[in-house]
Amino acid sequence: WINLLFVGAVIAWLCDRRSLAGILIGLVCLMKPQFGLFLVWGLFRREWRFAIALALTGLAGLLLSIALYGFENHLAYLQVLSYLSQHGEAFWPNQSVNGLMHRLVTEGPHDFHAESFPAANVIVTLTTMVTSAALMALALFFRRGEGENARLADFLLAGVVFTAASPIAWEHHYGILAPAFVALALMFASTPAYRAHIPVIAGFAVAFFFASSYLPYFRYVPSLFSPVQSYLFFAALGILAMLRFQAVHSASQEQAASPWRTHAQTVVSLVRRGVTRVTRWVSADRSN
Numbered sequence: 001w002i003n004l005l006f007v008g009a010v011i012a013w014l015c016d017r018r019s020l021a022g023i024l025i026g027l028v029c030l031m032k033p034q035f036g037l038f039l040v041w042g043l044f045r046r047e048w049r050f051a052i053a054l055a056l057t058g059l060a061g062l063l064l065s066i067a068l069y070g071f072e073n074h075l076a077y078l079q080v081l082s083y084l085s086q087h088g089e090a091f092w093p094n095q096s097v098n099g100l101m102h103r104l105v106t107e108g109p110h111d112f113h114a115e116s117f118p119a120a121n122v123i124v125t126l127t128t129m130v131t132s133a134a135l136m137a138l139a140l141f142f143r144r145g146e147g148e149n150a151r152l153a154d155f156l157l158a159g160v161v162f163t164a165a166s167p168i169a170w171e172h173h174y175g176i177l178a179p180a181f182v183a184l185a186l187m188f189a190s191t192p193a194y195r196a197h198i199p200v201i202a203g204f205a206v207a208f209f210f211a212s213s214y215l216p217y218f219r220y221v222p223s224l225f226s227p228v229q230s231y232l233f234f235a236a237l238g239i240l241a242m243l244r245f246q247a248v249h250s251a252s253q254e255q256a257a258s259p260w261r262t263h264a265q266t267v268v269s270l271v272r273r274g275v276t277r278v279t280r281w282v283s284a285d286r287s288n
Contacts, residue, residue: 003175018049026057095233098167103226153246207238
């Protein structure tokens with residue numbers, strides 16, 4: 001659901017439906033609290049419709065949750081988040097700096113234990129805090145360029161940062177990379193300078209390979225080589241670098257007629273047609 005909502009938010013963003021994008025990200029926040037940083041991002045970018053819609057959606061969801069489960073459970077959840085941020089997770093599917101450092105500096109085996117978490121480690125905690133702050137600064141404070149490519153890359157970059165900066169980022173959390181890969185592929189294809197730029201294309205291909213591959217045998221490597229277990233995290237960093245480069249592009253470097261809105265509207269049109277056909281089939285089956 002998170003990936004579906006995020007893709008919907010990307011399409012809404014491309015169609016200049018900022019309020020709808022905010023609503024969809026607000027729904028994501030109900031399942032993935034760190035995406036609440038999108039509210040700060042929206043305020044910094046002066047995307048008022050997006051920020052207001054996100055805040056109202058999140059507030060409505062929070063009030064409903066409190067009504068259903070009680071205020072005490074929400075306070076307890078904050079304690080859980082605090083505990084998780086202090087301890088993190090050493091199990092190799094945790095594709096974050098916290099997981100990387102745990103596997104590098106603490107003794108194994110780094111298996112999953114549902115009843116316990118790794119002991120807090122000062123080196124791991126400090127490294128996690130510093131790198132998380134640096135990643136969030138990249139998303140929040142660095143200026144973006146003008147034009148549709150820059151705005152889209154900036155939006156996607158924020159989503160990837162708010163995932164990668166978390167102390168615990170499981171593999172399935174990186175499903176949000178899918179629209180980033182599609183966007184970058186279209187940006188590269190529509191920019192003649194990139195077509196002959198072998199290092200960029202090669203880097204994109206390598207990032208896609210590791211992001212789309214499941215490599216469980218890396219779990220058996222010695223601790224000294226444990227960073228290879230974070231292959232998905234490093235792929236995400238590569239995509240972040242490419243998105244950041246696109247986010248600072250000026251409108252003059254883009255094509256005169258940007259195809260993004262047309263692409264987004266085409267996707268929306270196809271979805272509508274699909275829903276209409278499914279509705280007709282269901283109605284026909286019921287009538288028969």
